Amino acid sequence: MTTPLLALEHVTKTFPVRRAGVLRRPVDHVHAVVDVSLEVQPGETLGLVGETGCGKSTLARCITRLHDVDSGRVVLDGEDITHHSRARMRGVRRDVQMVFQDPYGSLNPRRRVGSIIGDPFVIHDVGTPAERKRSVQELMERVGLNPEHYNRFPAEFSGGQRQRIGVARALALRPRLLVCDEPVSALDVSIQAQVLNLLLDLQDEFGLTCVFISHDLSVVRHVSDRIAVMYLGRVVEVAPAAELFTRPRHPYTRALLSALPVADPDVSDSRRRIVLAGDLPTPIDPPSGCAFHTRCPRAREDCAATVPPLDPAPGDRRDHRTACLHPLADGDDLGADHPVVADSEITATDEEVPA
Amino acid sequence: MALLEVRDLHVEFDTPDGVVHAVRGLSLDVERGATLAVVGESGSGKSVATQTITGLTRGARVRGSAVFDGTELLGAPEETLRRVRGAQIGMIFQDPLSSLHPYYPVGWQVVEMIRAHDRSVSKAAARERAVELLALVGIPRARQRVDDYPHQFSGGMRQRVMIAMAVALDPALLIADEPTTALDVTVQAQVLEVMQQLQERFGTAIVIITHDLGVVADLADDVVVMYGGRAMEVAPRRELFYGPHHPYTEGLLRSLPSRGEPGARLTPVPGAPPSLIDPPAGCPFRPRCPHAFADCHDQPPLRPVPGAPGHLSACFLPTTRTAGGAPPAAAVHELQEAP
Numbered sequence: 001m002t003t004p005l006l007a008l009e010h011v012t013k014t015f016p017v018r019r020a021g022v023l024r025r026p027v028d029h030v031h032a033v034v035d036v037s038l039e040v041q042p043g044e045t046l047g048l049v050g051e052t053g054c055g056k057s058t059l060a061r062c063i064t065r066l067h068d069v070d071s072g073r074v075v076l077d078g079e080d081i082t083h084h085s086r087a088r089m090r091g092v093r094r095d096v097q098m099v100f101q102d103p104y105g106s107l108n109p110r111r112r113v114g115s116i117i118g119d120p121f122v123i124h125d126v127g128t129p130a131e132r133k134r135s136v137q138e139l140m141e142r143v144g145l146n147p148e149h150y151n152r153f154p155a156e157f158s159g160g161q162r163q164r165i166g167v168a169r170a171l172a173l174r175p176r177l178l179v180c181d182e183p184v185s186a187l188d189v190s191i192q193a194q195v196l197n198l199l200l201d202l203q204d205e206f207g208l209t210c211v212f213i214s215h216d217l218s219v220v221r222h223v224s225d226r227i228a229v230m231y232l233g234r235v236v237e238v239a240p241a242a243e244l245f246t247r248p249r250h251p252y253t254r255a256l257l258s259a260l261p262v263a264d265p266d267v268s269d270s271r272r273r274i275v276l277a278g279d280l281p282t283p284i285d286p287p288s289g290c291a292f293h294t295r296c297p298r299a300r301e302d303c304a305a306t307v308p309p310l311d312p313a314p315g316d317r318r319d320h321r322t323a324c325l326h327p328l329a330d331g332d333d334l335g336a337d338h339p340v341v342a343d344s345e346i347t348a349t350d351e352e353v354p355a
Numbered sequence: 356m357a358l359l360e361v362r363d364l365h366v367e368f369d370t371p372d373g374v375v376h377a378v379r380g381l382s383l384d385v386e387r388g389a390t391l392a393v394v395g396e397s398g399s400g401k402s403v404a405t406q407t408i409t410g411l412t413r414g415a416r417v418r419g420s421a422v423f424d425g426t427e428l429l430g431a432p433e434e435t436l437r438r439v440r441g442a443q444i445g446m447i448f449q450d451p452l453s454s455l456h457p458y459y460p461v462g463w464q465v466v467e468m469i470r471a472h473d474r475s476v477s478k479a480a481a482r483e484r485a486v487e488l489l490a491l492v493g494i495p496r497a498r499q500r501v502d503d504y505p506h507q508f509s510g511g512m513r514q515r516v517m518i519a520m521a522v523a524l525d526p527a528l529l530i531a532d533e534p535t536t537a538l539d540v541t542v543q544a545q546v547l548e549v550m551q552q553l554q555e556r557f558g559t560a561i562v563i564i565t566h567d568l569g570v571v572a573d574l575a576d577d578v579v580v581m582y583g584g585r586a587m588e589v590a591p592r593r594e595l596f597y598g599p600h601h602p603y604t605e606g607l608l609r610s611l612p613s614r615g616e617p618g619a620r621l622t623p624v625p626g627a628p629p630s631l632i633d634p635p636a637g638c639p640f641r642p643r644c645p646h647a648f649a650d651c652h653d654q655p656p657l658r659p660v661p662g663a664p665g666h667l668s669a670c671f672l673p674t675t676r677t678a679g680g681a682p683p684a685a686a687v688h689e690l691q692e693a694p
Contacts, residue, residue, distance in 0.1 A: 051539035188396035193610035193623030222612035259544035261569025268573045276541045279509045
């Protein structure tokens with residue numbers, strides 16, 4: 001087996017919750033990412049899905065070291081970068097780049113597009129000003145922007161074009177790993193398809209390895225080789241993309257798939273939506289054992305006591321791992337008529353939960 | 356007669372950059388008890404159209420007609436609109452947090468909603484009704500939660516509170532403007548289920564505005580596809596998905612990742628939506644349309660697709676259809692070569 005380009009080993013990240021007051025001592029912690037171990041092979045795209053607050057964006061920021069992890073290791077191509085200083089990270093950052101969700105918030109409105117895309121060259125001291133300009137214009141052309149618009153401001157571009165600017169900037173230094181955090185979520189369907197195609201083309205062309213984060217399962221399925229499903233900070237299931245969709249083992253994955261609206265009336269008429277009871281529990285005080293047991297139709301007593309390990313379910317290959325004590329077998333039904341609302345109720349708090 | 360009949364609606368806004376033609380001649384019918392989905396991308400005019408019908412676009416220049424249950428709403432006095440809005444037409448918006456007042460308990464806001472339309476209801480009775488409504492939309496322990504503030508609820512629960520307010524006075528029509536866009540899929544499923552249950556129980560007609568074709572396939576009876584301020588295609592749900600006529604609808608369906616082979620290139624609609632400040636003459640989709648020809652410089656009327664009742668399309672392409680539903684390529688070429 002080849003060395004994975006990216007390996008996460010037991011990565012955990014919490015954020016302090018502070019009360020108002022002079023000392024602002026942390027009184028609690030948001031458990032954003034808990035004990036996540038994942039590997040990404042060179043040239044592969046790993047999709048990360050999950051609902052709001054499941055920790056997928058925090059994990060992305062741990063990979064790119066925009067957050068420091070509390071414990072665990074982030075290993076890039078065999079090199080442990082978990083505790084690299086800022087100076088040492090600078091070299092690593094040439095290899096790891098990120099595309100952000102919001103094409104409005106991630107571009108400085110007062111700077112010209114050419115200088116935004118050219119920033120990586122300046123920061124890493126690549127080329128002469130003339131060479132940089134030429135590279136930037138080549139990049140703009142490559143991502144489908146008019147190179148003559150070099151001197152325009154971000155406000156003069158549409159949402160889809162801005163996302164292309166973000167992609168061009170991320171690709172400037174020919175990174176090996178591209179972390180895309182909801183790159184098409186803010187775009188309309190017809191534009192979304194354009195940007196997805198661009199990402200697929202670029203991946204082929206540059207042999208990029210990608211971590212692709214989205215809450216939209218159909219988008220993730222389209223671009224990913226493997227998919228990891230997260231719930232309350234933990235990976236609950238990871239499998240090759242097609243297998244995850246056809247043979248989900250974790251009840252949460254099954255429910256997530258069934259809740260996904262499909263633009264095909266035959267499918268939506270024939271399938272049964274599994275409506276999960278209640279809301280997502282707060283990550284400040286996640287449920288004991290399997291965090292999903294409070295909403296799981298298959299939960300039994302032991303689910304509240306034991307944190308299930310992420311292992312292959314009986315009969316599954318090594319690349320399909322499920323963190324469930326009672327995984328679904330082929331053809332298993334996930335309970336029919338359970339209430340829309342749970343009896344016990346969970347209130348969302350509005351503490352300092354990072355977005 | 357339909358519950359809501361909109362005819363040739365035009366909405367224009369004066370802005371520093373020029374006149375924005377947000378809606379340009381929209382007509383649609385909403386039948387009693389049925390669900391009409393209005394689909395479109397950002398800037399297609401779908402929200403402005405419904406907001407105008409309920410009198411929420413102050414300062415806009417409005418032409419056309421919108422008759423709700425026998426009452427003309429466009430240009431109606433504010434008093435009439437107030438009576439209709441809330442009581443006969445309930446509304447749900449995308450962002451439940453900014454639609455609820457942060458300083459008042461949710462129960463108080465539902466009570467206010469009830470008493471604003473009927474002062475004869477006592478506060479105690481209205482509060483009782485508020486508890487009932489919150490329970491109806493699936494808020495657990497409604498009696499305890501009625502005095503909680505909006506920030507104490509999650510996004511999905513807040514949207515349920517909005518639905519409770521919208522249906523408090525048993526409206527004949529519920530307008531839901533992207534009601535689940537801000538919600539996660541599992542929560543979206545819950546909210547859509549609540550809306551469907553209420554419709555079955557009370558026979559409420561629903562207009563759902565969305566950009567999500569998956570939600571349309573789940574929920575709608577009929578669909579209006581909007582683009583550049585106009586209705587491009589109107590069709591019953593199955594007809595729209597399996598036999599679309601308008602090239603824009605086809606393009607929209609084809610660009611969905613769920614329709615393609617995983618990993619294969621998608622078929623996006625090239626280009627970008629038109630500016631509504633100086634919209635192109637003729638068909639707004641012409642600059643992006645693979646089938647466009649000379650005639651498209653005139654706006655095609657919304658005309659019936661033969662053999663498909665209730666299916667209308669604003670496109671000059673021949674309406675004889677192949678089995679697959681795509682317009683026959685040969686016929687397109689004939690048209691292009693015609694003088």
